[in-house]
Amino acid sequence: MQHDAHAHHERAVTSTWAMAVQATLHCLTGCAIGEVLGMVIGTALGWGDLPTLVLAIALAFFFGYALTLRGVLKADVGFRAAVRVALAADTLSIAVMELVDNGVLVLWPGAMDAGLDDLLFWGALAIALAVAFVVTTPVNKWMIGRGKGHAVVHQYHR
Template sequence: MHDSTVHPVHGSTPSVSWAMAAQATLHCLTGCAIGEVLGMAIGTAVGLPAAGTVVLSIVLAFVFGYALTMRGVLRAGLPLRAALGVALAADTVSITVMEVIDNTVMVAVPGAMDAGLGSALFWLSLAGALALAFVLTVPVNRWLMSRGRGHAVVHQLH
C-alpha cells in the first residue's frame, strides 16, 4: 500500500515522492493516451494530413484528460464549474508536456504518421512516444506537486 498524501516539510512546501509523482503522471497519461490513440487512429483512418491528425490528437487528449479528472472531482461533491477549475489547474501543464513530447516523437519517426493502422511502425511509435512522454513528465509533476500545484490540487479533495 502506498501513501498518497502530500506531506508538508519546512513550512508550506509539501514533500512529494517519486512514486506519488509517477501515480499522478499515470493518471494523466491515461486520459492523454485515450485521446492520443483515438486522434491518431481516427486521423490516420480518414486520411487526415499529419498536422490535422496531430491537432485532433491534442484536442482529444485534453478532453479525455480533463474528463477523467473531473469525474473524480465531481464524485467528491464539487459543482461542475469548480470541478472544471480543478481539472484545469491539475492537468494543463502535465497534458501539455505529454502532448508536446508524444506528438514530436510521432512526427519525428520517419513514416510513423503515414504508416497506417495495420502497421507495427505506427503502433510501436505511438507506444514509444507515450512511454517517453510518461518518463519525461514525472519530474514535471513532482516539481508541480511539491509546490502545491498540479495534481496536488486534486489530492486536497481526497
C-alpha cells in the same frame, strides 16, 4: 485575507516519486485514450499529419480533463469548481506530455504515414507515450512539491 489565500496556493507539499508517477500515470491514461483515438480517426479518414495531430491533441486534453473531472465531481464539488481544479491540476502535465509524445511521432521516420495495420504506427505511438511519461514525471513531481498539479486534486479525495 488575500494574503492567506496566496499562502495557501504557495504551500509546499511533500512530493515523492511515487506520487509523481501516480499523477503521470493518471495523465498518461487520459492522454493515451485521446491520442490513440485521434490518431486512429485521422489515419482511418486519410487526414494529413496536421489535422490528425490537432485532433489527437484536442482529444488528449479532453480525456485528461474528463478523468480528473470525474474524480473531483465524485467529491460533491460543483461543476465550475471542478473544471477549475481539473485545469489547474492537468494543464501543464498534459501539455508537456503532448509536446513530447507528438514530437517523437513527428520526428520518427514514417510514423505519421504508417497505417493502422502497420506495426510502425503502434510501436512508434507506444514508444512516444513511454518517452512522454518519462519526461513528464519530473514535471509532476516539481508541481506537486509546490502544492500545484495533482496536489490540488488530492484535497478533494475522500
